Every structure is written in structure tokens, then in C-alpha cells.
Amino acid sequence: MDPKPETVSAKTPKTERGRRTLRALLNAAAEEFGDKGFHEASISSITARAGVATGSFYVYFDSKEAIFKELVRDLSGQVRDSVAPRLMAAPDGLAAEGVALGAYLEFVRQHKEIYRIIDESEFVDPASYREHYTNSAARITARLAAAMERGEISPGNAEVRAWAIMGMNVFLGLRFGVWGEEAVDDVVQEASQLLARGIAPVKG
Amino acid sequence: MDPKPETVSAKTPKTERGRRTLRALLNAAAEEFGDKGFHEASISSITARAGVATGSFYVYFDSKEAIFKELVRDLSGQVRDSVAPRLMAAPDGLAAEGVALGAYLEFVRQHKEIYRIIDESEFVDPASYREHYTNSAARITARLAAAMERGEISPGNAEVRAWAIMGMNVFLGLRFGVWGEEAVDDVVQEASQLLARGIAPVKG
Amino acid sequence: MDPKPETVSAKTPKTERGRRTLRALLNAAAEEFGDKGFHEASISSITARAGVATGSFYVYFDSKEAIFKELVRDLSGQVRDSVAPRLMAAPDGLAAEGVALGAYLEFVRQHKEIYRIIDESEFVDPASYREHYTNSAARITARLAAAMERGEISPGNAEVRAWAIMGMNVFLGLRFGVWGEEAVDDVVQEASQLLARGIAPVKG
């Protein structure tokens, strides 16, 4: 269940010991960045958490930015992968978006630090940030386009809708996943309804 | 008739010259933070832009954080004030949200740096960030509640809807205001439609 | 009862208002230096305590050092003057030194900050420090010499004795005046006895 090894691009270790150290650094970095944010985080704190010497860090990463970037890619994949399986179960393209919101809210609540790290990438490595949200939007757009195709939702600009839906999800995630502790079912239902009526196929 | 005295919390100057210096610092800080972001920004760069000595900064602010906080409050007020007058013109509560989105998109496109500064507050002064979005949501919630009252929109959980709408706006603002350069009318229309059908009053 | 005006050398004010400001500054400085020590003390804190503007300070003193120096001279005089009257009452030159110790201990206990300020002058204005203790020693030396003359004490090197006695007093003052809270009578008696007879075993 370890996060995909293929996402680890930089300086792939050749020995088993090396792989362990790399993994330890990545985990330590997730903790450190989640706790303190990028700028307050320090390499020496990361290596301390990982139980290795300062210098060892540079065996695996070129810079603080590099490990952060690596991490964002890793986490971005985790967010995606946590939603995907739930989507399979959705009866149709309209329902799918409600399911996706529910899955996202749950994930966010369980991994608040991931939300934070990804968001901070806007100011650390804008390209990663943009990539993350652009990818997300592209996936939603594709789903919507397919559903339109199938007549499950009304015709319209799929990309605009995708960004609108993603924004909805993210802010509901912030308010009811990261900040709030209240039950989430009502939120999902209310939002699903808004969405359903909003993009449901036009009858008659 | 002084410029926004309510935003000036710290060390109010007692002379006219002092007021000018303070304003110059605030304006310089907006430029600097907008250009470079909080961490890359430097006090000496701010004072240089403002045309005053380094030490003068500390006559008015206790720290880099302090002026940033001040600025976020200031800008948050500007965002609010830019949308408010347009709302007056809306025929009803349903249309109002479309109008608000349009106003917001325009504002964001003209003041990309404000968008950036407010967003960065999540990592510099989370309380300000939270306050900004909580205030925004509260205003939307109040509008929706009133509109429900008047039967202009369907009954439902106004707060959830407010956060959903705000999220939509913010992400459309990011995609089509900050990043994109394309015309914005289609976006507003598409989103308004999504919203309209989503929360329109249910017809008998 | 105000400290001697003649000790105020710098920029003697001509108006009544000026005299009040000067006195306020000196009192404020005594508090400030006593509380925080020379280096932690700040001019603006002194002027704030005195209830005047920062710039007013320089109407009366040339620098932070200058007011400190002034203060040490002032306080040095106070120490001297607090002991002098008690000496008059002493029956002879030997008893006088015990009386002086008693008077000094009392004074120190009541004015701990004065002890501190004078001592700090060693590092702020060594000349003042040296002057203070040299003057003290000279007064003791003179007393001892006169008493020798009168045969009230044994012949010997009056200056060495004076410094020894002063050191005794100062350190007993530190231990039992500044730090300790216990009754002081025993201390005075024990020290007086040491001074009179030394600590050699009493011969049968």
C-alpha cells in the first residue's frame, strides 16, 4: 500500500537501505510540511524526524523545493486514487458528482495536512499547484462530457461546469472537512441537489 | 475623509506627515507582496518602494506579519466593496448570485495580486484567511436566506449553498480570472444557469 | 527633600516647567535603569514614564550615557548622605564603622535599585564607578586616620583597612541587604566584632 514508487523520480536508490531512507525522508517531510508549512519547515527537522544525518538529505533530493514538489505529486495521486474507486459504483454521471464530493470530504477530513500541503504549493511551486487542479478539472470535464454524450446531463460547457464543481467541492471540503466537525451527510445531499437540478437533463 | 481609517489598527499617526507615510507603506506592501509573495518580500524592499528609511517601517508596524495582516483586512474590504454596489442592481435573489460572480471575476482579473495575497494568508495568518472567507460566506448566506424568505429561491440549507457558491466563484475566478484571458461572459452565463436551475424555486 | 539640585549639571532649565520636566526625567530614569539595567533601558521608555515626548529628552541630556552618569552621581550622593548623620552619633572611631555598616545595610535594603545602578556603572561609565568607590574609601580612610591619631584604633595602613572595610560592607550589603530578607542586627554585630577583634581564638 505504499504510495506508487513510480512517482519517485529523483535519484532512485539502488540498495534496500537506500530505499528505506528515501521512504523515511518522504514520510518525515509529509509530517513536517503538514505541521509547519513549507517555510517554517526545515531540512534538519525533516532529517531528524527521519532519523538520518542532515547531509543524507541531499543524497536523495536536490533541494527543499524538490522534495516538496515530489510530495505534492505523491499526494495529488493519493487524492485522485481515493475518489476513483467510489465513482465506479455511481449509477450515472449525475450521481457520480455527488459521490465524488462525499469521497472527497471524507478524504480531506482524514488527511487535513494533505489539503494544506497541496494548497501551499500555490506559493512554493505554482506549476505543481496548477497541474494538480488542472488534472482534477480535466477528469471532471471528461466525466461530464461523457455523461452529456449519454444524455445523463444537460448539454453545456463541460469545462466551466467542472471548475465550478471542483470549487464547490474544495470549499465545502475546507468548511466541513478541514474546519468543521459536524456530520457530512447533509452537506453532501444539499450540494448534490444543487448540482442535480443545476445540470440535470432538461425534461419535456 | 481620511482614507479608510477603520483599516488602520496599529500605531495611528498623529500628524499629517505620519498619515502619508503609513499609506505609502501600505501601498508599497501591496505591490511587494503581490509581486513576490510573503516570504520573498522584504521589509527593505517595501520601505524602498515607499521611499522611506528601513526604520520607519517599525514606527507603524511591529513586524512583517503585522503589515501583511493589516493588508489582508484592507483588501478583504475592497473585494467586498467592489461587489456590493452591483448587487443592488439585481432584480431578485436568484439573479444576484450571477451578478456577484460577474463582479467578482472582473475584480479578480483587474487585481490578480489581491487574489494572491488573500490566498497566501492561509499560510501566513490563518485567522485572517478564515475570517475573510467566513465573512464572505456569511454575506452570501444572508442573501440566500432573505431570498428564500421571499420565495425567490427554493428552500434549503443556506450555509451549505453559500459555501458551494463561494467555492464555485473562487475557482472560476482562479481559472478564468487569474489564469485565463478569454472573455468571461460565457462563464458567467454557464455558471448562472447551473446555479439558477440548482436553486430556483420548485414549480408547482 | 529633592536630591540636591547642584548635582544636576547638564543644561539647567530656566523655567519652572523645564525644572519639572528635568526632575521627571531623572526619576523616570532611576526607575527604568533600576528595573531593566542600562542596556535594556530605552530612552523612549524613560520619556514615556516621564510623560514627555522622545525628543524632549535631548533638551536636557546629550545621551543615554549622560543621564546615567548624572544619576550615578546623584545616587552616590544619596548613599553618602544617608550614612553621614548616623556617624555623628558614634561614641568613637571604632564604633563608627559598625554604625556605618548598619546604616548602609538599611539603605541598601530600602533602595536595592540604587545598588544595582551604581554597580552597573562599572560597565557603562567606569570613571563614575571608580569615583564612587574611591570617594567612599577616602572618607573611610580619613575617619580611620583620625581615629588612629586619637588612639581609638591600632596603628596601621588606613587605606588598606578602608578598602577592606568597604568590601565587607558591600558584600554584606549584597548578601543580607539585596538578596536576603533576614534580620540584620546579628550581621552588624558579628561584623563589628570581626572588625574590632578579628577572628583569632580568644586567649585564656
Added chain:
Amino acid sequence: MDPKPETVSAKTPKTERGRRTLRALLNAAAEEFGDKGFHEASISSITARAGVATGSFYVYFDSKEAIFKELVRDLSGQVRDSVAPRLMAAPDGLAAEGVALGAYLEFVRQHKEIYRIIDESEFVDPASYREHYTNSAARITARLAAAMERGEISPGNAEVRAWAIMGMNVFLGLRFGVWGEEAVDDVVQEASQLLARGIAPVKG
């Protein structure tokens, strides 16, 4: 056989090179503080004297205060150790105090900067100052108590006597060790006599 490992409290180096750097910093600090006093001293001057980079300072010490504290502890030990061996040679408890004074005067004259540094600790790190003199007094008290026990000195309050003796020594040290250049034998003799027999007129 490492140099005084007990004085090294903070961030003990793990390599030989580290130990050398630490020692160099401590020596440089003694020079710097002795020359300029605490507040005029600068970290960069210390590192320059030690021949290392500014940042290296913070590998071993948290602050200017921290190294000063370390140094006072170190020097306090040196004062103690310089007197101790001479005491062994004293024939009895009464003579011992004269010997101690002599040893102290010599030490002070050779290490004027140590005297200064320890005294300045009163204003930089009062706890160290207090500790230094409290320890000294405790050692003298113990000697006196033992000598009383053996009947070598008259009965009395050992602690009061100890502080009196220490004060005598310190002030004679200031006057004849730090400030004066004259021969010191007379001083020791006069003070020893005072201590032994006091200054009451010789009877009969």
C-alpha cells in the same frame, strides 16, 4: 584528557574537529568579552578571532548570552582552582584566609579580564553571578566552620564572616589587583592582621 569536558554543556561536538572549534570559540569569547565587555562584544568579532564563519557560532551556542554563561562557569572554576592548591600549604585555618587573599590578588592581577567578566555577569546573567559568589562564600564558610571546630579561630557566625572576608578580598583585589600596580605584600599582611586581630587598639 579532554579539556574540561564538564564545562561544555551545550551541543557537545562528536568529532575532533568539532571539539577544536568549540574550544576556539570559548577562548575567543574570553578575549572579546574581556576587551569590550558583553554589550560591545559582537558574535562576528568572536568568530573572527576564532577563525570560523559566523554561522559556526550557532552550531555550538544558542546566543551571545549562552556563551557568556558558559564562560562565567568556566572562569569561576578557574578562580576556584587557582586558590585551592595554595590553601593546602597553610599551617592553620587562620593563616589559610591570608593565603587565600594572597593567591586571589595574584590571580586577579594576572587575569584582570576574568574579574571583569565575572562581575559583568551581574547584569547579563544574574543567576551565574549569584552562583559564583554563593559558591565562593560556601567554600569559605566551610573552611571557617572546620577551623572553629578545631579551635583555630574564635566561635562566631561563619557565614557572616565568610561574606565579610570575601568582600574584603574582592575589593582589595579591585583596588590593588585590577587598578593598582604597587606591590601586594603589604596589603596581604595588613589585611591578614585585620582579620586575625581586628583594629581595636592593642591593650596593655
Added chain:
DNA sequence: CATGAATGAGAGTTCATTCAT
């Protein structure tokens, strides 16, 4: 691969002092 000491540029911050009003 691992270690941890060394580096040094650069930042924020302080505050005694000056000066125009």
C-alpha cells in the same frame, strides 16, 4: 551511502539620535 561540522549570505529588528514643525 552516511555523517555532521562548516559555511555565509541575507533577513528582520532595534533604538539612540536628529530635526522640522
Added chain:
DNA sequence: TATGAATGAACTCTCATTCAT
């Protein structure tokens, strides 16, 4: 005299990165 804003040199401290072992 009094005011308080303006000044700017100087300092401490941080930490990502390098490198010899």
C-alpha cells in the same frame, strides 16, 4: 521648550547547502 516622525547603522540569528571524512 515640546513634539513625534524619520533615520540608518549595526546586530543577532537562520538555515539551505556543501564537503571532508
